[in-house]
Amino acid sequence: MPMKPKRPCRYSGCPKLTDHKSGYCEAHRKMMQRHYEHFARGYDNHKRYDEAWRRIRNRYISSHPLCEICQSQGRFAEAKLVHHIKPLAEGGTNDESNLQSLCVSCHERIHKRGSRAD
């Protein structure tokens, strides 16, 4: 049976040859693994952020218990979630001026209309 041909490590500039299916030599496989763990640790920060956001949201929704869109149209619906008028991804903040209490159906309508929330 012929030997599997070894290829150069995929890590640019690495002179080692490897036949591992990842395409990386052993040292670089370990390095990529560390990268992955580093990446996974990032989720902890995200969790802490979520807790801070939950507090802001709970405070906002308790002072704005009704869906603001329904209310502006003369209907009364219990707010179920707090929406970012300008998404965080577009530079929006958790400031009350950027928040809106919404019922589930109004919130879905906003998000279905596209990524731009008004």
Ligand SMILES: [Zn+2]
């Ligand atoms: Zn390598």
Ligand SMILES: [Zn+2]
């Ligand atoms: Zn509503």
Ligand SMILES: [Zn+2]
């Ligand atoms: Zn939303």
